[in-house]
Amino acid sequence: MSRRAVITGVGVVAPGGIGTKAYWKLLSEGRTATRNITHFDASPYRSRMAGEADFDPVREGLTPQEIRRLDRAAQFAVVAGREAMSDSGIEFDQLDPGRIGVSLGTAVGCTTSLEREFIVGSDRGKYWEVDQSYAVPHLYDYFTPSSMATELAWTVGAEGPVSVVSTGCTSGLDSVGYAAELIMEGSADVVVTGGTEAPLSPITVVCFDVIRASSTRNDDPTTACRPFDKTRDGLVLGEGCAIIVLEELEHARARGAHIYGEIGGFASRCNAYHMTGLHPEGIEMSDAINIALKQARADATDVGYINAHGSGTKQNDLHETAAFKRSLGAHAYKTPVSGFKSMIGHSLGAIGSLEIVGSLLAFEQDLIPPTANLHEPDPECDLDYTPLVAREKKVNTVLTVGSGFGGFQSAMVLKKVEGAGR
């Protein structure tokens, strides 16, 4: 009998509030949490806005050692991981640790800490030969992002398969897809998965500045990210983390767990086109959608809601709109679509997992969060993008997609599981 992967716990650190409740409140009210950057002096940069999380590691229960040792993204993962564990109701210490896995997504890892230590060691870039005497003891943990998977694995007590999946901006979807594969193939019964990112440091801001991918609406940061709107002018960075407890269906049923939904299908595609560019036809994203739907044994007409990538760039909006039409045909026009980045910004390797969690909560609440800041629809984007206000709708199947540098296109189908009440 085939094994199925279901979600039984979620935890969130996001702009606008810590915890799943605050996150859902923001999404369901269609509020935005993007603002001028406060983490560092952003005045030299072209785009000076971001979705920042008001995260106080002390209040979230991290020890002084953890706070010093861990990059902010790893701190997010530990805090969201604890919420997800507790939400799942699993007694983790009662499970066989060898059957617990971890799969964590991140695009740029511990860049913020790497940059901070670079500034010290090179005396603000003065010396090519970075001074070894300034190296902090945990520098190597910042060097390799797998250190964050280690931290999460320690948090949950995992001794099964553990790794980071790093595929740029689709990392948060791909890590969960990888986790689902571990469960389906039988390598683990529980996999704690998701994505985390805290990229708000000068080098990451500059990366998007120099290719003019980010918005310059610096005088109006709360409405700067405008996916599918003809006045859009680019993405707004963000930070955050969502951790998801994935569990094998029978394992979850045996303990009477609350089941948010099932990972029905997942697929990723390379577009073989350009490291940062997208082809307007959306063929590879559409391929990924078709495979994910097929795996989920769902028809295009079953999709009740599409959680879009919605990064706020014209090329993305045209790309994914074309992909939705290519895969769903006429049904694409009848399906509500929305993009969370309009509210929380683009947290790179975390956003895919944040979008999965938001979509699962939409199942629970029969409510589809809107696309914020969508006042003047782009005539070239002619689907129903759920502008400004959330919409009540009972949904049984959600399609969520992601698109990232490197040409990665991913799609996941989430399905409600019948007979899974709390």
Next chain:
Amino acid sequence: MTRAVVTGIGIASPNGLGPTAYWRATLHGEAAIRPITRFDSANYWAKIAGEVPGFEAGRHLQGRLLPQTDHMTRLTLVGTDWALRGAGVQPNDIPDTDIAVITAATAGGYEFGQRELQKLWHQGPEYVSAYQSFAWFYAVNTGQISIRHGTRGPGAVVVSEQAGGIDSIGHARRQLRKGVQLALTGGMDSSLCPWAWVAHQASGCLSRNNNPKRAYLPFDRDASGYVAGEGGAIMVVETPESAAGRPGTRIYGEIVGYASTFDSKMPSREPGLKRAAELALRDAGMDASEIDVVFADAAGIPELDKAEADAIKAIFGPYGVPVTAPKTMTGRLFAGGGSLDVASAILSIYWSAIPPTVNVENVVPEYELDLVLNEARHGKIKAALVLGRGKGGFNSAMVVREYR
């Protein structure tokens, strides 16, 4: 179950470029750990590394790729070209959506990244390269391979420190089982720039001995850490049916077992390496007695060496199987190390010889290991077990076997 065979091997190693040069050097025990030349190491306490010599990216790659790639990506792209060529894969032989690209990363393109960080902080934001956004991130190699070869199938990047090179191949096999015909997989790593070097030194794992012959001595009573290197292997892994579509394609061997585990933080729990090996054997449907050689992780750190020796002894018995660590010639190659070990194991089977472990003189007697020292051991090899560990608790194991 869908089978996975290796038909192409692209290698860039400190002791050889390409599978033939690498294998010849490796069988002869040619060590390539030397004083660092890529940057001035005078002010760092660790001064030796395994550098890939004679690699001129401009001879192999179009000029337009050079300004947008780190050294590790150039090694990856060239390695991939060689693997495809060896496998005889021509464009359009295989539908582009039936090719997956699964690579491993430990670090990103940090030499490129250091240069851009320096420009940002010393000269200003307007000096930063437009390629920075992707040239230094962990996903770059998979993306660049896909673009170079027009592959439109699944893509992924697995990061589990030095175990990742094995994990990427395991994940590639998963893609074959999900329906793709062929996967380009493995890892190439390079982080030989001052900024990365300072991080390597901070890991606490590098040897403080700067004598190339005495620095990296796994299982030796004088083990004092390891030496960092660059390079790795990219392989073509495909289904036998896919290989049969190109008559005359050489099949080096088959990937028959894979598993990964993680070490608990609690010292009371047994390290996970033995469990990974057992699970990989079970996945292969094989008994330990069928394994002819173990390619060890060979950390070169006494407590890790002991843990690995314990695991090998528990599975195979004292002196129960030949064990080797050709990485003593090259240093540890991070994301590239695990995949190069799998490539070496496959080549061992193909050429019926076990490459030696060099420089080790005094194996700790309590380890009770049959370590293949100094000279290659010739004879039929039907199956090999490859072990890999990553800092932070990652363990991976892969079983490869002759194809029949």
